[in-house]
Amino acid sequence: MWKGKFTHMNINSGNKPHVLVLGGGSVGMNVAAELRKKAGNNVAITVVDTRPYLTYQPFLPEVGAGAIDPRNVLAPLRKVLQGTKVVTGAVEKISHADRVVTVALEGEESIEISYDYLVVGLGSVPRTLPIPGLAENAIGFKWVEEAVAVRDRILSNLAEAASTKDPETRKRLLTFTFVGGGFAGSEALAEAEDMVSAALQYYPDLHPSDVRFVMIEAMGRILPEVGEELGKYALKQFRERGIEVKLETFLNSCENGIVKTSDGDEFASDLIVWCAGIKPNPVLENSDLPLNQTGRLDCLADLRVKSEDGPLEGVFAAGDCTTVPDLASGEGKVCPPNAQHAVRQAKTLADNVARAIDSRPLVDYYHKNLGTMATLGMFKGVGTLFIGDKKVELKGLPAWLGARAYHVYAMPTLGRKAGVVAGWASSLLGNREILGIAQTTEPRKAFELAAASTPKKK
Template sequence: MSAQTPEAPTVTTEERPAKERKVPRVVILGGGYVGFYTALRLRRRLGKREAAIVVVDPRSYMTYQPFLPEAAAGALEPRHVVVSHRRELKGVDTLTGRVTEIRHADRTVTITPTEGQPYDITYDHLVVALGSVARTLPIPGLAEQAIGFKQVEEAIALRNDVLNKLDTAASTWDPEARRRLLTFTFVGGGFAGIEAIAEVEDMARAAVGYYDSISPEDLRFVMIEGSARILPELGDEMGGYALEQLRKRNIEVHLSTFLSSCVDGHVVTSTGVEFDSATIVWTAGVKANPVLNSSDLPLDKMGRLNALPTLQVAHEDGTVVEGAWTAGDCAAVPDLANPGSYCSPSAQHAVRQARHLGDNLGRFLRSAEPTSYEHKHVGTVASLGLGKGVAQVYGIKLRGWPAWFMHRTYHMAQMPTFNRKVRIVLDWTLALLFRRELVALGRLHDPRADFRDASAAPRPKGAQKPADKAPQSEKVATPAP
């Protein structure tokens, strides 16, 4: 007689020991405002036994973009406008790599690291916080000549480029080359472009005081904007004030003008203006990260994810896509404070949406209902250089120093972590006591250049000198002003 095996009892999720329960995995794509703040908020709400959180980003830090103009101008140390993921997101796994494909039907994303082969990771809940990229156009020469202004690396490169151009211009005797080197062109009159040109121009004007052969009048700063005004978010009055202030500083502003070509640095505009410029900065708008086009998630006509006010991804008919959440520049989030419109792609919305998303996802994982995001726009602030600014906050219009102070105070308060807030305040305090640091690290982006030159085969004895070297008699001459 065979022994009968007893039937195993059924164990529900609630009865299963904690160590045997499946911990839901939340994968956050993007480590910018939305990704960073969502991970921070969710980790504070849920313990490690309630959710495993993974952040994926090509960079291991978050960049606070409103401070990039000051970093480019030397008012802030570039390292102080970024926040380390690994240091600040305790209890969160971070993967440094680029997201190349999203297959939500399989709950899988493909990640391509800097080194090694692409790999897949799976998830239970996905937060798409990929943000935006520069919206470029098929303009001849643009890809070869221009630089963007969305990352801290670009701010550092722009600062070095401007100071290097001053050094080079002070050391050349060719008047056409000098004009080209001292002409700086910015395309796009939104916040990024206006703040960048204002801060960099301020720095360059201060720097020429150390050059005997360059005067402030030799500098030429040009702004090209396709619409009829700059800073449209500030309205006609305050935008007009900002335009007036820039023109008083001899910054050329070409409105209702488009860049037609910039091959080899020769700028041609839609209005027929032509000039040579060695530095071209592109800040003419952004678009949703194009990797969304390789996903099976629903997008709107602008390539953004369709979203509900709860920050859940949804189909056009309002049906929720289970397990998918989004916010920020890559999401079309209805603006409940302004019915019929969507939340603007600003840091003000992104930070608040991220915190709300973290709370909502935490509620959902604890079987509670998510709530709708609603925020009435506080206002806008913009810096126009050291001690100069324009702002409109709660309907109050500010100009000059008060607006500049408001700009710094607001963004310092929004900067994550106490560590970074202190470092930024210290940078500003030291700037009051000492002059700007105007050293250009010219070889920063090619650190092996000197080593390559030293390793090059020696020139045979008697060989003709390179044509680009000036005769000894010219080397001791004084550069022409």
């Protein structure tokens, strides 16, 4: 039953079971929407997220490349989940023994929310390493704010570099380093490089050879998600585009923006983007839920969280913070952390919560991989597609079109889909973004300066 200390919140939950959903991302938002459809008004649903929106992460590389307006990759939770309580706050602690979650609210004391059923969809965070200078100088690529900052930094640097007389400054401004050659890193770098190539036509003072894009990858290949052959194809394409890919190389340090790599290279880089893997959300460590060796919640195929003594009563989880059996891939296999699984797990999970409330038997999550596709700049891409049991490999334009078509289909809300497509149409008509709005931590500074120059009233 609803027992939260929200004295100021008008929720008339009556005797309805209260389902508390932690995280409003690919898992959380879809669980809440689907559960409302399945259970109608017979449940009270609360979603807690630090952000008031879902971030459609597969589109972030195109946000970083100015090809998609940032707002179009965000789905506002309060609009999508009408009739559901949305709390904008940070989960701090989960105490399943007491069936209570502690949530920190901006500028207020923490609150406690009780639940009958708990859904954990808290996702992942970048997996960082103790590399000197990394925390101070690098940026992640998981949230829209980061993708926007990357876009603006790159485009602002072009303008600054075109004006500076100092060759060393110009070199630093035009050196962009991406660490990690997996899906996110490869897409983010390739899209950014494509944006720069297109923008350079407006910079007669800059030559393409002035710009240095560097990828640092610890393994001997990139894009393992699309298989060996396509990974090699992408690597060849990158190198033909002038992207420097350092394989079997580590980032040793990046203090003061000076990148030092394990192959002995050393260079100043004004942008260092860290895309070297993810780990489950560390807030789970502040809970009495059982975590496996990787820090994730082990789930049964019906998406109930598993403990040593069997399923935990009333606790379900899915997405990046879990290990879920991949029944379609065979014995012992687990689902990779991606949106394709997260969204579909959410639907099975919602169905199972509705079934648990009605004391009906639960169903197992089963999803056959549809394939994986990456866009690598305008008209460029790689990917695999499964049609029945047949695997089709796509390169270039077909892969690019396939990836764009799939993600428009998967992007929540009609309005956002339309926004994305309109932005693409505008880009195709030659309206690609070349302007970077320099990030400032003091947006009021210009106004303060203007006010300071105004004569004081006598």
